[in-house]
Amino acid sequence: xxxxxxxxxxxxxxxxxxxxxxxxxxxxxxFGVTNFVNFAYGEFLTIGAYLAFVFNKGLNMNIWxxxxxxxxxxxxxxxxxxxxxxQPFIKRKSQMIILLVVTIGMDLFLMNFVQAIFxxxxxxxxxxxxxxxxxxxxxxxxxxIIIILIAAAAMVSLHVLLKYTKLGKAMRALSDNAxxxxxxxxxxxxxxxxxxLLSGFLGGLAGVVLAINVNNFTPAxxxxxxxxxxxxxxxxxxxxxxxxxxxxxxxxxxxxVSATFMDSAYKTVVAFGIxxxxxxxRPQGILPSRGRV
Amino acid sequence: xxxxxxxxxxxxxxxxxxxxxLNLQFGLTGILDFTYITFVAIGAYFAGVAAMxxxxxxxxxxxxIFGWQLPFPLSPVIGGIAAAMLGVVVGIIGLxxxxxxxxxxxxxxxxxxxxxxxxxxxxxxxGWDGIVGVPQPYNSVMxxxxxxxxxxxxxxxxxxxAIIFWLVRSLTESPYGRILRAIRxxxxxxxxxxxxxxxxxxxxxxxxAFIAGISGALQIEYIGxxxxxxxxxxxxFIVWAAMLVGGRGNNRGMLxxxxxxxxxxxxxxxxxxxxxxxxxxxxxxxxxxxxxMVLAVxxxxxxxxxxxxxxxxxxxxxxxxxxxANGHTAQG
Numbered sequence: 220x221x222x223x224x225x226x227x228x229x230x231x232x233x234x235x236x237x238x239x240x241x242x243x244x245x246x247x248x249x250f251g252v253t254n255f256v257n258f259a260y261g262e263f264l265t266i267g268a269y270l271a272f273v274f275n276k277g278l279n280m281n282i283w284x285x286x287x288x289x290x291x292x293x294x295x296x297x298x299x300x301x302x303x304x305x306q307p308f309i310k311r312k313s314q315m316i317i318l319l320v321v322t323i324g325m326d327l328f329l330m331n332f333v334q335a336i337f338x339x340x341x342x343x344x345x346x347x348x349x350x351x352x353x354x355x356x357x358x359x360x361x362x363x364i365i366i367i368l369i370a371a372a373a374m375v376s377l378h379v380l381l382k383y384t385k386l387g388k389a390m391r392a393l394s395d396n397a398x399x400x401x402x403x404x405x406x407x408x409x410x411x412x413x414x415x416l417l418s419g420f421l422g423g424l425a426g427v428v429l430a431i432n433v434n435n436f437t438p439a440x441x442x443x444x445x446x447x448x449x450x451x452x453x454x455x456x457x458x459x460x461x462x463x464x465x466x467x468x469x470x471x472x473x474x475x476v477s478a479t480f481m482d483s484a485y486k487t488v489v490a491f492g493i494x495x496x497x498x499x500x501r502p503q504g505i506l507p508s509r510g511r512v
Numbered sequence: 513x514x515x516x517x518x519x520x521x522x523x524x525x526x527x528x529x530x531x532x533x534l535n536l537q538f539g540l541t542g543i544l545d546f547t548y549i550t551f552v553a554i555g556a557y558f559a560g561v562a563a564m565x566x567x568x569x570x571x572x573x574x575x576x577i578f579g580w581q582l583p584f585p586l587s588p589v590i591g592g593i594a595a596a597m598l599g600v601v602v603g604i605i606g607l608x609x610x611x612x613x614x615x616x617x618x619x620x621x622x623x624x625x626x627x628x629x630x631x632x633x634x635x636x637x638x639g640w641d642g643i644v645g646v647p648q649p650y651n652s653v654m655x656x657x658x659x660x661x662x663x664x665x666x667x668x669x670x671x672x673x674a675i676i677f678w679l680v681r682s683l684t685e686s687p688y689g690r691i692l693r694a695i696r697x698x699x700x701x702x703x704x705x706x707x708x709x710x711x712x713x714x715x716x717x718x719x720x721a722f723i724a725g726i727s728g729a730l731q732i733e734y735i736g737x738x739x740x741x742x743x744x745x746x747x748x749f750i751v752w753a754a755m756l757v758g759g760r761g762n763n764r765g766m767l768x769x770x771x772x773x774x775x776x777x778x779x780x781x782x783x784x785x786x787x788x789x790x791x792x793x794x795x796x797x798x799x800x801x802x803x804x805m806v807l808a809v810x811x812x813x814x815x816x817x818x819x820x821x822x823x824x825x826x827x828x829x830x831x832x833x834x835x836x837a838n839g840h841t842a843q844g
């Protein structure tokens with residue numbers, strides 16, 4: 220085991236962590252505001268990846284521009300998902316377990332919907348990976364550096380949004396105590412819709428960068444990655460965006476560094492192991508609990 | 513045609529058993545098991561390798577563990593116990609947290625991990641190729657052809673299904689079942705009455721997993737082979753849809769659900785093929801199952817045959833009748 224191999228693992232880990240951070244923050248934001256897990260979230264990633272495929276391969280657009288458009292369209296999908304599918308159940312005051320059954324049913328529906336349109340074959344974007352750059356001990360392609368920059372930019376913007384804007388403060392309030400937020404005059408419905416939009420946007424972006432990162436993808440792209448996202452989300456404390464960022468970093472590094480020691484087919488087992496340890500010993504997450512978003 | 517109907521009848525028994533197990537977990541206790549098929553598969557694998565001849569390791573049959581050549585009633589029991597043990601592990605990780613989403617997350621993750629590990633770790637159950645040549649119960653003495661063997665196997669399936677039905681019915685109608693329903697309705701109230709919610713939920717989850725394993729064991733001993741492409745996410749939700757349509761909480765409803773969804777809808781639509789896109793029908797079937805789950809809980813959450821509403825007449829409680837007669841109302 221040479222040192223350079225470990226540095227390579229850390230390099231891959233940073234990229235996986237970037238993909239994971241986008242996905243994990245998108246899931247945890249929506250959880251924080253609505254207080255239930257969306258098991259169809261993996262399909263937001265898949266839908267984002269395939270929408271970008273349409274623009275990139277079908278309309279010959281630049282992959283990063285395709286990614287942005289796909290992110291916006293996935294946000295619309297997530298918004299409609301909330302309005303058409305989730306809200307009827309919220310209005311009837313359905314139990315949470317029923318909501319979870321609904322989201323997993325929609326997961327199955329959406330995944331097979333994508334498969335019905337695009338088929339089960341592997342798809343690939345057309346985009347040169349770019350020249351290989353040496354940055355310190357790391358070797359990155361230009362594409363990988365852009366992925367890391369996108370994730371970093373998204374995390375900084377999210378921080379600004381949550382900390383300094385009215386919408387961000389409203390989301391945090393709603394996440395702390397929904398009833399209190401409502402009687403304080405916060406338009407909870409509108410804030411919830413924004414949370415879904417944001418969740419879909421981040422999920423869509425995560426799907427595209429995940430598809431770039433794994434190179435070939437099928438309609439199972441998102442649902443197969445979902446439990447790695449769960450691991451990152453639970454590690455950081457479910458519903459906490461900053462925790463999800465930290466969780467993404469830890470899980471991403473752990474997965475890729477371990478892959479330099481053993482068969483890389485088992486790297487998801489590492490993510491699963493961390494998930495199990497967290498649930499057994501610290502289910503509230505590694506960050507001290509002080510409000511959820 | 514008779515051959516086909518017999519096969520359907522046998523599959524009906526498999527699915528009915530699966531639905532009873534899931535109904536015990538979700539319908540009765542309110543536990544979200546989003547990877548039910550994994551317990552079916554574990555039951556199938558372990559029953560299979562318990563019944564097979566020892567592996568020649570790398571020979572024609574591939575490599576696998578065990579190879580104990582156990583006779584029929586023992587091999588399914590091995591399968592059921594293996595599935596129950598996986599249930600204990602999953603329950604320890606996910607059931608201690610009171611929020612139901614944690615267990616759901618654990619089940620989704622466990623399903624993916626088990627699927628991936630069984631596929632990649634070839635020494636266990638011969639990896640992605642799966643195990644083949646599982647002996648059919650007692651056919652080494654009966655020496656029947658595949659077509660003629662279906663009658664005795666239907667008999668075996670019906671007997672096993674009847675035993676499982678008796679088991680779930682006894683559990684449902686007993687005080688134990690009443691506590692499970694109480695936990696489903698409000699676990700805090702059940703805990704306040706001194707019931708150990710974790711222990712009850714754990715036991716219901718594990719018994720459900722055992723029943724799933726029994727169904728898987730029956731399936732592998734009928735089909736004779738098992739590999740990872742046979743137990744995908746879709747299979748879990750076919751059972752879910754059957755349970756929701758049949759009427760969760762109702763064991764008779766499970767029979768109807770197992771007939772309507774897996775047998776009538778899934779098996780019968782295998783006749784429909786779209787020549788240009790051979791896999792399109794598979795995707796449409798998946799969309800339909802997902803949509804069916806959502807529409808079922810939206811428009812008929814109680815299912816076709818609703819759970820019987822339990823009413824406990826006040827007159828059976830000594831002293832209460834007089835209170836009611838005097839104008840006092842019993843609350844709760």
